[in-house]
Amino acid sequence: MSTGTNSTPLLLIEGLYKAYDRHLVLKNINLAVREHEVICLIGASGCGKSTLLRCINLLEEINAGAIYLGGEAITSGQVDADRIRQRIGLIFQSFNLFPHMSVLENITLAPVKALGISRREAETEARTLLERFGLEEKAGEYPDRLSGGQQQRVAIIRALALKPRVLLLDEVTSALDPEMVGEVLTIIAELKALGMTMLLATHQMGFAYQIADRVAFLDAGAIVEEGPAKRVLSQPEHPRTRQFLQQVLAASPLSPAATDDRALPVEFAGMAPFAERG
Ligand SMILES: Nc1ncnc2c1ncn2[C@@H]1O[C@H](COP(=O)(O)OP(=O)(O)O)[C@@H](O)[C@H]1O
Numbered sequence: 001m002s003t004g005t006n007s008t009p010l011l012l013i014e015g016l017y018k019a020y021d022r023h024l025v026l027k028n029i030n031l032a033v034r035e036h037e038v039i040c041l042i043g044a045s046g047c048g049k050s051t052l053l054r055c056i057n058l059l060e061e062i063n064a065g066a067i068y069l070g071g072e073a074i075t076s077g078q079v080d081a082d083r084i085r086q087r088i089g090l091i092f093q094s095f096n097l098f099p100h101m102s103v104l105e106n107i108t109l110a111p112v113k114a115l116g117i118s119r120r121e122a123e124t125e126a127r128t129l130l131e132r133f134g135l136e137e138k139a140g141e142y143p144d145r146l147s148g149g150q151q152q153r154v155a156i157i158r159a160l161a162l163k164p165r166v167l168l169l170d171e172v173t174s175a176l177d178p179e180m181v182g183e184v185l186t187i188i189a190e191l192k193a194l195g196m197t198m199l200l201a202t203h204q205m206g207f208a209y210q211i212a213d214r215v216a217f218l219d220a221g222a223i224v225e226e227g228p229a230k231r232v233l234s235q236p237e238h239p240r241t242r243q244f245l246q247q248v249l250a251a252s253p254l255s256p257a258a259t260d261d262r263a264l265p266v267e268f269a270g271m272a273p274f275a276e277r278g
């Protein structure tokens with residue numbers, strides 16, 4: 001997968017500040033995400049990962065700075081937030097599927113409503129996505145008939161159905177039983193192999209090591225270290241990064257499997273890559 005020659009970042013965050021009342025939770029965040037790049041946000045609980053993702057998805061108003069998507073300032077207040085949210089998918093820890101709708105209805109709802117495509121076309125595309133990610137036989141099921149891992153995979157497919165330019169994933173495996181984490185991480189690895197641009201908050205350091213091009217470590221609302229994933233995770237430079245990684249890796253080390261590049265599926269036969277989207 002080419003990383004593209006276009007040097008304009010797909011997503012650019014400049015000098016972002018966010019406060020709740022007087023509590024400053026994001027401090028001068030600067031981050032550029034290029035097309036096809038995968039960036040992992042790591043850091044202790046409460047450091048601001050979710051707030052940053054919510055600001056990017058325009059669910060929070062920012063106090064200073066700017067966010068650009070494909071060069072367009074999306075935080076100017078002039079933009080239609082719904083239009084931007086179609087281009088920036090956000091997937092939460094809790095799957096948030098509509099319980100009274102089938103898998104197929106969950107996936108087709110937004111494309112029909114927001115993109116104005118026909119139900120028939122939306123269903124065809126939804127079935128293609130379900131098939132691509134091994135869930136075709138679940139199209140008619142209701143969410144409560146699915147495992148947590150399957151529900152989260154459906155939530156990811158639902159986001160993909162809007163053909164977003166960027167996916168934001170917020171601790172998407174945190175609510176899952178351990179045996180289901182793998183199937184969700186696999187779909188994310190598949191998306192990377194297909195060229196999807198992603199910014200994800202994660203506590204899974206082994207996965208970040210495998211999948212991320214770059215890692216940004218947040219501490220108390222600021223990015224204190226950012227760089228190539230393998231360098232930051234194995235040779236952190238900032239004392240705070242070192243301290244954080246020592247703590248989390250003591251609990252769950254970068255396993256041999258996690259540090260083995262061969263463990264990452266890099267090619268998926270028969271899958272068309274995500275096209276560059278204007
Ligand atoms: N809606 C809110 N109102 C007030 N404070 C909030 C709100 N959401 C988050 N915070 C605070 O912002 C900080 C960052 O939280 P969060 O972005 O959820 O961190 P993380 O996702 O890294 O755990 C925390 O101190 C949290 O308590």
Ligand SMILES: [Mg+2]
Nearest residue numbers: 049050051171
């Ligand atoms: Mg969070």
